Structures are given as C-alpha cells and as structure tokens.
C-alpha cells in the first residue's frame with residue numbers, strides 16, 4: 001500500500017482522538033442541573049457521534065431538536081441550541097458581554113475575514129461599528145444605494161432577463177441575483193464594479209469566483225467535525241485547504257488594490273462616507289482596511305440574493321401573492337405619476353407595504369443567516385432555566401424560530417404575508433422573535449439597505465416578467481448564507 005493512502009486515515013484518526021480529548025477536558029460542565037432538554041452523550045467521546053451524523057444538515061437538525069423541547073432549547077454538551085425568544089434577548093442584549101463571537105469560530109474565519117467587523121469583538125468591533133453606524137442611517141446612503149440598484153437593474157438586469165425571455169433560455173436565477181448583488185456591494189464598498197452580471201471583466205470574474213469559493217470553503221471548515229482536521233490540511237497545504245489558500249490570495253490581492261486606490265483618492269480629498277474616513281485615517285493599516293472591506297462585501301453581498309432567491313421560489317407556488325404585489329406597484333406608480341424608470345423611486349418603495357410583508361414573511365421561513373453562534377465566557381443560566389458552562393457554544397436558530405408554533409401560531413408553516421399587516425399597515429415583529437437580522441448591539445447594520453435592494457429588484461422583476469420555476473428545488477446549501485442547492489432554474493416571460 002502506498003504511503004499517501006495511509007496518510008489521510010492516520011491524520012483523521014489522530015485528529016479525532018486529539019479533538020475528543022480536547023473537548024472532554026476543555027469544557028467546564030455547569031455546576032447546577034439544567035431545565036432544557038439534554039441529549040446524553042457517551043463517556044469520553046460525549047456527543048461526538050451525534051455531531052458526526054448531523055453536522056452536514058445542522059440547520060435542519062437544530063430545528064428538529066428545538067421543536068421537540070418544551071422550552072425550545074436543547075443541550076448537546078458542549079453546545080446549547082435554542083429557538084427561544086427570551087434566550088435570544090438574553091444572548092444578544094441583556095447579557096451581551098458574556099456572549100461574544102467565540103475564539104474557535106473567529107480562528108476558523110480568520111484567514112478570510114481577519115479583523116473585519118464580522119469576525120471580532122471588543123475594541124476592534126467597536127471602532128468599526130461606531131464608524132459605520134452613523135452612515136448606515138443617513139438619507140444620503142439610502143439614496144446612494146437606491147441609485148446604484150436602479151442603474152444596475154435598468155442597464156443590466158432587465159435587459160438580461162428580456163434576452164432570456166425572447167430566447168426561451170432557462171436561467172439560474174440564484175446565479176443572476178448573486179452576481180447582481182455582488183456587483184452592487186463592490187461598487188459601494190470597494191468603489192469597483194467587477195461587472196460580474198454582464199461578465200464584462202476577466203479580472204472581475206476571477207475575483208467573483210474566488211470570493212465565492214473562499215466563502216464556501218471557509219464555511220466548510222466549520223462543518224468539519226474536528227478543527228484539527230482543517231488545521232492539519234492547512235499546514236500540509238492539502239485538498240480543500242490548498243484551494244482555499246489559492247482563492248483567498250486572489251481575493252486579498254484584488255481588495256488590497258482597491259484599498260491602495262481609495263487611499264490615493266483620500267489623499268486628494270476622497271469621499272465623506274465611513275470607509276473614506278477610515279481609509280483617510282493613517283493609523284489604520286492597509287490590512288485592517290482590507291479586512292473591513294471584505295466583511296462588508298460578505299455582509300451585504302451574500303444575504304440579499306439569498307433572500308431574493310427564496311422569495312421567488314416561494315412566490316412560484318403562491319401566485320396570488322405575486323398578483324397582489326403587482327396591484328400594489330400599479331397603485332404606487334399611479335399615486336406618484338412615476339412611469340419613468342423600471343425601478344420605483346425610494347418614496348414609492350417605502351409605500352410598498354404588502355411587498356415589505358411578503359419579503360419579511362419569506363425570510364421568516366428562509367432566513368439568509370439560519371444559525372448564529374456565540375461563546376459563553378462565564379457560566380450562566382438562560383431565562384428558560386438552561387445552564388450554560390464556561391466555554392460552551394450557544395447557537396440560536398432564526399430558521400427554527402421562524403417555524404416555531406409557539407411564536408407564530410398554528411399556521412407557522414404557511415407563507416402568509418397578511419400576518420404582518422393590520423389595516424393596510426405593516427406591523428414589525430420584535431427582533432427577539434424575528435431574529436433574521438440578529439438583535440441587540442450587534443444587530444445588522446444593513447437592514448434598511450437590504451430592504452431597499454430586495455424590494456427594488458423584486459418589484460422590477462415582478463412588474464416586467466412572469467417567473468416560472470422549471471425544476472423543483474428548495475433544499476438548502478450552507479455557504480456564508482443559506483443558498484439553494486443546485487441554483488434556481490427559471491424561465492421568464494415578458495409581461496405586456
């Protein structure tokens with residue numbers, strides 16, 4: 001037998017034994033009994049067999065577990081999974097400081113995200129949060145985002161869909177929406193258009209693929225049962241880790257070029273947005289600015305296409321909702337005398353309340369970020385009585401919460417935008433029940449921006465086209481967000 005064929009099993013066995021021992025000795029079990037459902041593990045290896053069996057379907061698994069627990073919380077030592085709104089409030093707001101992003105998850109994403117806002121705690125996080133918070137709530141940013149979306153929709157998206165309608169070609173709508181959103185966020189954050197929707201730039205296309213691959217491979221690290229496996233792979237520059245290193249290099253080089261050019265611009269006055277201000281501050285290194293930019297591209301680039309893809313998938317079996325949205329568009333257009341552009345104005349979009357409800361309802365069932373994790377610093381008790389040990393990982397699941405009867409009632413499995421409306425007015429839900437955008441001090445900064453993008457694109461497509469899903473899909477693939485496995489093949493037809 002060749003040496004190379006013995007190498008992999010030996011590495012796997014070695015890392016399994018090391019990880020089992022580390023897990024066994026590292027975690028402090030809670031001292032008092034707990035009230036949540038507890039899955040009992042085996043001596044020494046604990047719940048490892050359960051994780052190995054389920055880690056590839058962790059989103060579904062957590063939803064199944066929490067739905068059978070009376071408190072919506074299940075302890076699978078050293079993890080706590082919860083779909084309980086009081087616990088979410090505790091983790092994200094009341095006891096926020098005890099639940100930062102964990103060291104192990106930060107280490108897993110460090111190669112990609114470095115010290116960017118999505119991957120850090122403490123001072124590093126606060127600097128970025130403070131710098132960005134002001135801009136994300138300004139009228140000028142909303143107008144800027146709307147302008148970028150309007151241009152790209154009219155100049156590239158609608159013409160592309162028209163061509164597909166005329167040729168009868170089947171399109172992968174997920175791919176189209178991902179390319180659209182990526183171009184949009186790159187323009188906003190990097191001040192570069194990789195032209196990935198029109199495939200008009202070789203460098204942009206390479207950057208886009210490398211970015212996607214780096215995201216997927218980084219997430220696959222978290223799904224490796226033992227972190228030692230990917231660390232060894234990285235050390236040996238082997239398999240997936242070798243691909244990750246290559247794609248990451250391409251991403252870093254592209255973004256570093258953007259940092260340099262923004263730094264040059266800032267020397268000559270630059271812009272007044274938060275990134276221009278950070279770039280102008282010479283106390284921040286190029287690498288720090290690069291990491292910040294990558295975090296914002298991920299945060300804004302992956303989430304909105306996920307929301308839109310599932311939205312069109314849901315609408316394909318709820319055609320009456322699509323018709324109601326079209327009626328709302330007609331009404332808003334006639335109220336404003338707005339017939340100039342394929343994209344509604346910002347005021348028009350704000351008045352699209354039923355569309356707002358339909359988008360929110362779709363994300364309730366298909367949240368772009370289905371599972372969020374935090375690490376407990378000091379032993380604690382959650383509001384539902386669950387004991388959490390020091391060093392344990394607590395995961396809350398917007399996916400499970402969106403499907404919980406205790407939160408949404410008996411019809412929780414139905415897609416019903418009307419549940420969000422009262423007398424024609426949209427009724428928002430508490431972020432602790434509807435945790436799609438997270439909650440507390442680390443709540444999503446781009447929520448308003450996301451609704452502008454999603455509503456603008458959804459309304460423009462629905463007004464101009466009928467969208468027919470040609471192959472039944474609906475299984476999720478976990479990347480940094482919830483993607484649809486195999487894409488969303490559709491045929492579009494222009495409407496009169």
Ligand code: HEM
Nearest residue numbers: 299300303304307368369436437438442444445446449450
């Ligand atoms: C439907 C679209 C979106 C959804 C569902 C969403 C959801 C989320 C969630 C769940 C988090 C918390 C992540 C965590 O702490 O682990 C988050 C954070 C964040 N989001 Fe979004 N997001 C969306 C769109 C956007 C957009 C368009 C931007 C704009 C760039 C954005 C910027 C951010 C930032 C900067 C953070 C980090 C906040 C912090 O740690 O303080 N998001 N988002």
